[in-house]
Amino acid sequence: MSTYEESFERPRRLEDLSISLGRPERLPPLKRLLPRGFLGRSVLILLLPLVLLQVISAWVFYDRHYDTTTWRLAQGLAGDVEMMVRLLGSPEMPEERALALSQHIFWLRAEVVPGGQLGVSVEPRFGSILHERLETALMERLGPRFAIDTVSLPKDVQIQVNLGDSLLNLEVSRKRLFSVTTYIFLMWMVGSSIVLFVVAFLVMRIQVRAITRLAQAADSFGKGRDLPDFTPEGADEVRQAAAAFIQMRERIKRQIQQRTTMLAGVSHDLRTPLTRMKLELAMLRDAPEIASLKQDVQQMERMIEGYLAFARGEGGEETKLTFLADLVDRAVADARREGATVDLHMEQPVTLPLKPEAFRRCLSNLIANGARYGKLVSLRVGLRHGGVEILVDDDGPGIPQEQREEVFKPFVRLEDSRNPDTGGTGLGLSISRDVAHSHGGELTLSESPLGGLRARLWLPI
Incomplete structure (x- = not known):
């Protein structure tokens, strides 16, 4: 087995994917015996005084x-x-x-x-x-x-x-x-306790169900999925939290819609003078100055497209079940048409709830980033850690470990570690991580077995 395959196959800890939920890896012995869920702890709170x-x-x-x-x-x-x-x-x-x-x-x-x-x-x-x-x-x-x-x-x-x-x-x-009153007393005591415990358990389960639905709604909204039939239920405090969540969701949607509308206007206003400039430059005779201006206009177009893609995010695209293999094949085919050398390996077919265009843009950015700075891009897709893991490796110069988080910031380009003559606005990795987060996943960078940079994209199933 090659070094690359060994690196891909060996087990990894959950924190290596940066998806840890903040729970300690090792718990004290007493906490290991306690229930982890709210329902279990609530039942324990009811059961302990009752038993005592x-x-x-x-x-x-x-x-x-x-x-x-x-x-x-x-x-x-x-x-x-x-x-x-x-x-x-x-x-x-x-x-x-x-x-x-x-x-x-x-x-x-x-x-x-x-x-x-x-x-x-x-x-x-x-x-x-x-x-x-x-x-x-x-x-x-x-x-x-x-x-x-x-x-x-x-x-x-x-x-x-x-x-x-x-x-x-x-x-x-x-x-x-x-x-005989001994048996009567014990039976009455135990029987009444069981009845009270069952009633309390059913009531607590109803209350916990309301909290669980609220958590599921928040998680779905964070992944870009909407729950139109979600309504507040449960105790007053849970209803209040659910109502606050609904108001927050509406404000975020309204803000995104306003931003998208504004960006559409900005896009129209910026593209119109650029189009006129391109037409006027095309009518002029060829000269070194004219060629330089044309390159500047093309660079401005690429920059505007990059800015709008970053600010626009996923727009109003809806989440739907998507066959991941088709999406990956499209992204790889687009990269190969651009001249990139991509080695693709997919372990098994997977269907996920995705925003197809946004996720394809995420994969395309990762593949294009590897192809820009390396000669070979290797793409591996498989099931890992309860989700789908996508590894994008290249044989380029890589990024120093202390600077790997910096490249996720908008408009940041590490000129010391990447070729400054290449194009780009420093938004590709930022857009990719935003798309990964919007799907409930994570995008991290590490050293590749090929010698360059590895981008690890993880999505929950």
Whole structure:
């Protein structure tokens, strides 16, 4: 692969094209986690307080309501267990009668095992408020002569009480130790939060859509495209910004139209005396003085055309979808008819929204600039960095790096680096960059692999 092809193919950073949006290349770790869009950040602003509120509410509920409710239910169950122990120990109450009362009144499934041995309490691996509160309540009522199991059965809790010569086994439903208001509260809290979040998200998306449409309208207008159906919408501040944009757009259009009208008059007024001068000079006999005057008139015509082309810009040309290959072929064909040697290479066909004549003038200026100061012009067109990249290289003397931005200023010619005998008014590169900017792109200069100057034109797709 040649040096030129390597230079064209190797990856380039975004800032090399001068199209960076001002975002830092490397962000701090915290900013990398944050959303970049306005909608994402707005949702985050809504979500963080909502989540914080849910966490605080859940903690307060868990620490206060749930803990207190579980403690009172455990105390009630411990009281029923103590009553059963007292009934079984009373000589006036038969054992069968006490067990029947346990089932029907206390909702305790009871069984007396003669000579049974008291087991060991079984508690959850990670602890449980239910186990702790029930164990504390039974300790207050019965002392250390009991054991509980809150793990083995999924729906019941097992309690064993040492009666001395026998063992009392009890099974009680977990519902007696658990309040359903816990689930109701959590479901209501989470459900209402989800509903509020969805409503807030939809409202924020509508507001962000208005801002997005305003940004798209401004971007389209900056690229020379118009949005006639754009109307202010959204919040008052967004409507105010949209109305200000519409007024600014109308003022700019009016200013451009007035300038174009004035330039048309200037063009007519200047060309009329020049035409008379050319006719009068043509009627005179040939002489060295007459030839010099004719050259001066021709130079004045070129200067006036250059000035008008720079001031006129793109005029009232409308943007339309254009097949880029046809436009490039026309510009190259025009340059070859003028005697330029142009090597063209296009990677793939691309269709873009362009102002055809303005963009063709931009390409023609770049090709003519390379042909004026070099013997060979190489033109490469390809897709790069999310857009179309056009490289125009020549083998001329080039431009020093510190002076490359100066040549984009109107009427500037670098006599030290370019041949002063060549024509031109110093407006070609200025016109080309203006056309590139009007299409949302960028035009930069750098050193060419051919030894001369490289003009890099980038357009967004």
